[in-house]
Amino acid sequence: MASREMKILLGADHVTGPLGSGSAAVLSAMLNSTCGLRPEQVPGGAMASVGRAFQQQHLDRPLEVQLLDCIAHCRAQLSEDVFSTHSEHAPRTAVILSTTKGEIGLLENGDVESALLPSLAERIRIGALLHASPIVVSNACASGTLAIKLAADLIRVGRYDHVLVLGGDLVSRFTLSGFASLHALSVEPCRPFDRTRDGVSLGEAVAGVVLSNDPSLLAEPLGEYIAGGMGNDANHISGPSRTGEGLVRAVGAALRRSGMTAKDIGHINAHGTGSVYNDRMEAVAFGRLGMEHVPTNSHKGYFGHTLGAAGVLETILSLHAMRHMQLPASLGANDLDELPPLNVLQAIGTPLSNTLLKTSSGFGGCNAAILIDAC
Amino acid sequence: MLNLVASTRLTGGRLSLNGNDLAEGQGEDAEMLRALYTAVGLDYPKFHKMDMYARLALLASEPLYRMLRADGADIANAIGLITLNRSGSAATDVEHWEPVRRGETASPAVFVYTLPNTGAGEITIRHGAFGSSICLVSERPDCDLLLTIADDMITTQGMTHVIVGWSDIFAAPFANGPSTTLFAGFALIGHGAGTPLTPTGLQAILTQH
Numbered sequence: 415m416a417s418r419e420m421k422i423l424l425g426a427d428h429v430t431g432p433l434g435s436g437s438a439a440v441l442s443a444m445l446n447s448t449c450g451l452r453p454e455q456v457p458g459g460a461m462a463s464v465g466r467a468f469q470q471q472h473l474d475r476p477l478e479v480q481l482l483d484c485i486a487h488c489r490a491q492l493s494e495d496v497f498s499t500h501s502e503h504a505p506r507t508a509v510i511l512s513t514t515k516g517e518i519g520l521l522e523n524g525d526v527e528s529a530l531l532p533s534l535a536e537r538i539r540i541g542a543l544l545h546a547s548p549i550v551v552s553n554a555c556a557s558g559t560l561a562i563k564l565a566a567d568l569i570r571v572g573r574y575d576h577v578l579v580l581g582g583d584l585v586s587r588f589t590l591s592g593f594a595s596l597h598a599l600s601v602e603p604c605r606p607f608d609r610t611r612d613g614v615s616l617g618e619a620v621a622g623v624v625l626s627n628d629p630s631l632l633a634e635p636l637g638e639y640i641a642g643g644m645g646n647d648a649n650h651i652s653g654p655s656r657t658g659e660g661l662v663r664a665v666g667a668a669l670r671r672s673g674m675t676a677k678d679i680g681h682i683n684a685h686g687t688g689s690v691y692n693d694r695m696e697a698v699a700f701g702r703l704g705m706e707h708v709p710t711n712s713h714k715g716y717f718g719h720t721l722g723a724a725g726v727l728e729t730i731l732s733l734h735a736m737r738h739m740q741l742p743a744s745l746g747a748n749d750l751d752e753l754p755p756l757n758v759l760q761a762i763g764t765p766l767s768n769t770l771l772k773t774s775s776g777f778g779g780c781n782a783a784i785l786i787d788a789c
Numbered sequence: 790m791l792n793l794v795a796s797t798r799l800t801g802g803r804l805s806l807n808g809n810d811l812a813e814g815q816g817e818d819a820e821m822l823r824a825l826y827t828a829v830g831l832d833y834p835k836f837h838k839m840d841m842y843a844r845l846a847l848l849a850s851e852p853l854y855r856m857l858r859a860d861g862a863d864i865a866n867a868i869g870l871i872t873l874n875r876s877g878s879a880a881t882d883v884e885h886w887e888p889v890r891r892g893e894t895a896s897p898a899v900f901v902y903t904l905p906n907t908g909a910g911e912i913t914i915r916h917g918a919f920g921s922s923i924c925l926v927s928e929r930p931d932c933d934l935l936l937t938i939a940d941d942m943i944t945t946q947g948m949t950h951v952i953v954g955w956s957d958i959f960a961a962p963f964a965n966g967p968s969t970t971l972f973a974g975f976a977l978i979g980h981g982a983g984t985p986l987t988p989t990g991l992q993a994i995l996t997q998h
Contacts, residue, residue: 532928552905592900646913652901778910
């Protein structure tokens with residue numbers, strides 16, 4: 415049963431993206447300032463820096479294959495495979511899949527029906543021998559952080575004991591052509607929070623992490639979930655709020671539920687896409703929240719904006735970084751934008767406490783924030 | 790205990806509130822939605838820039854927000870929103886992809902609607918709703934799960950009511966799947982006045998019969 419004393423732990427994580435496979439290996443590459451973004455020509459003819467990870471494998475369904483591989487890596491780290499349909503615990507488990515466009519390559523090839531997200535979810539159920547199709551959260555680029563929040567909420571209210579949160583998105587001609595049409599792509603690798611930032615770099619990745627109320631399930635927990643919040647900008651379908659209203663509300667809700675204040679936050683892993691307006695919106699919001707002093711970074715200079723994977727991927731990597739007391743520099747932030755000022759890490763930094771604030775914001779004006787204590 | 794305050798459905802060219810027809814529109818999807826827009830007395834020019842999916846979600850939820858506004862509800866802060874669909878933005882995805890496939894330039898005005906949560910985005914913008922919201926995509930609504938999420942939004946996230954809405958539009962021309970469908974069903978639920986709502990009751994509102 416749900417109780418106030420219930421601890422919700424995170425662990426059994428795995429990531430694969432432009433910097434390789436395995437959370438520890440990817441963090442190590444980041445701490446060595448490795449950038450996984452490479453220039454390529456995008457539909458329409460322009461050049462953009464892109465974080466490729468899967469396309470060279472020439473698979474018909476690259477995302478499905480990568481998600482199944484990620485699930486296997488996560489399950490292998492559990493003391494018992496509670497997610498298997500054969501487990502007595504299976505009815506008390508769920509998988510939540512965070513994605514924006516799923517297996518969009520199928521639509522590019524004319525198979526719209528198979529490209530639908532429920533179709534991908536059902537193939538994941540079958541391929542991973544799950545007792546139910548994954549719950550699909552699709553809130554644009556806030557999906558991953560929101561999926562972790564939903565997982566924790568559903569454990570807290572007693573609906574499930576264990577939830578595997580998966581994030582995944584591909585770099586596709588579909589998304590590249592769209593972002594190119596918005597003139598939103600950076601030719602050079604994206605430079606979040608830099609004065610000269612001029613757009614996003616798209617990346618592809620999958621990431622998975624298990625949330626559980628059973629400490630014995632996770633051999634080496636990464637963190638303890640504290641609280642989360644969400645908020646809408648209610649402003650514009652594709653542009654962030656100038657006031658950061660939705661993000662302020664999301665973080666404010668998470669703080670209220672946790673009983674914490676800005677002083678308790680040890681590290682902010684921001685959304686930091688490298689677009690002029692997003693990063694400014696975040697600076698305004700964190701300023702309003704009194705968090706200018708908190709060591710802040712964006713991971714997107716390393717592997718790009720991985721859309722629906724981003725919140726899951728970046729939460730996992732941030733928790734690994736906090737465990738090692740080594741926060742990656744915000745790659746590309748060489749000449750910090752001055753207003754409003756944030757404590758953006760230009761070199762490897764250390765957290766002020768073990769509490770991570772992870773935020774994400776997306777099209778549609780949705781914002782999500784989660785607080786996790788690193789173990 | 791969750792209660793149903795009111796519900797809307799948009800199917801077969803009719804928009805109904807609590808089972809009573811509010812408006813009727815004829816013709817193809819775009820024409821029918823425009824007719825309903827006029828019939829319910831909407832004056833919101835942005836409507837015409839939206840894709841069909843966002844128009845559908847906005848129209849179907851409109852009577853519930855009007856009811857909340859008339860009742861003095863705190864729409865800005867205390868109305869949660871759970872939007873649901875099966876096809877995501879598939880119809881608009883195809884519209885975005887076709888010119889790109891032919892080597893032509895993509896339209897940014899189309900691309901920004903190629904996400905499943907644009908209906909939620911447009912609803913929150915129209916009504917200035919800053920509170921909790923989430924967009925889930927599934928083959929059919931899992932009403933037991935939805936009531937759990939809605940109850941948590943009310944119990945621990947400061948919402949007084951939650952609007953749960955299924956809206957789906959699927960364009961068939963490039964697919965082997967079912968023919969074109971357009972359907973929306975929305976439920977306004979809360980802990981206060983209303984009739985007790987079971988998962989089965991919610992299912993009846995959120996699915997096309």
